[in-house]
Amino acid sequence: MARIVVISTGGTIASRWQGSGFAADARGQEVMATAAVPEDVTVEVVDLFSVNSPRLTTxxxxxxLRTVHDVLAxxxxxxxxxxxxxDTLEESAFLVDLHHDDxxxxxxxxxxLPLDAEDGDGPRNLYDALLTAARTRGLGVLVAFDGKVHSARGTVKTQTVAADAFADPSGPRIGTIGFGKISVLRHPxxxxxxxxxxASSPPPRVDMVMHHADGDAVLLNAAVDAGAQGLxxxxxxxxxxxxxxVDAVAAARARGVLVALTTRV
Known part of the structure; x- marks a missing residue:
């Protein structure tokens, strides 16, 4: 029997209609009750928090991150x-992967789709995730969604509402899931x-600034003035x-701000 721990954090998979919108108010056991459990798998649930992911904080x-490490201890x-x-799954998954050595x-x-949707995708995704957690090793942190398995590194949300929500624009997926089996296509x-x-040190403020046509240094300078330690x-x-x-970056560096350069491409 494979012993799998499910850490519940909220999101649409735990959301119900509240009259004027959806809120992630379902506990982990309620979410688990919607999904079948793969054969030879036992499940334990940790209710960490119930948050709509746009409101997730560092x-x-x-x-x-620390809960995952405690569980794997x-x-x-x-x-x-x-x-x-x-909405922020890719960020959390990448963070956990940066520190994952197991x-x-x-x-x-x-x-x-929310918890109470008749044609919801949550139950299948949860089943696939349990199967992936029970059957794979050495692949790092993964995202299981819509019958596909992606590596946390490089995977982003590419569809706002479609079921096939995640992809890695820089490379192929890790595997596919179907008929109760996982086909691993590559090892990252x-x-x-x-x-x-x-745990004792507060995280530094790090802001992102997008360059674009007619872009000036106003937002970059505002981030520095707001106390950003990184950009x-x-x-x-x-x-x-x-x-x-370029001049604003030089001025920020002179003030001790670390600046990382990336691209929109």
Whole structure:
């Protein structure tokens, strides 16, 4: 029997209609009750929090990271499933993967339709995630969604409402799920894991600034003035920006702000 721990964090998969909108108010056991459990799998549920993922904070994500490590400290656990809202699932999965050095999988999943939808996708996604957590090893942190398995690194939400919500624009998926089986198509390269952040130190403020046509340094300077200790400049093309942005980056660096350059492409 594979012993899988499901960490419930909220999201659409745990959401119900509240009269004027949906709210993630269902506990983990209620979410689990909607899904079949694969043969030879036992499930334990950890109710970590119930949050709509657009409202997730860095504090929530660090709590999730440490909870995953605490769960995997038990050698009797065979894998972890995290139920999560899709809006920020990619961020949480990537964070956990940065610090993951265990061959046992951590599988993120969620839903595009709420808990009480008659044709909801949550039950199937949860079943697939349980199966993936029970049957795979050495693949790192994964995202199981709509019959597909993706690596946490590189995977982003590519569809706002469609069931096939996630993809890795930079490479093929890890595998597919169907008929109670997982077909692993590739094994991702696994860099060395980072140590866990110290629990006592507050996370630094890091802001993102998007460069675009007519873009100036107003937002970048505002982030620095607001106390950002780090900036991610999302530049154009191969990392291009205007001379005004370049000067603002130099000024930020002179003030001790770390600036990471990436691209919209």
């Amino acid at each position: 504090a929530h994500q660090l709590t999730l 038990d050698p009797g656990v065979d894998g972890v499933v995290v139920t999560h809202g899709t 061959p046992r999988p951590v599988v993120f999943t969620g839903a595009q 390269r696994r860099p060395a894991a980072l140590p866990l952040p110290e 991610v400049l999302v530049a154009t093309g191969a990392g291009n920006a205007t001379p005004e942005i």
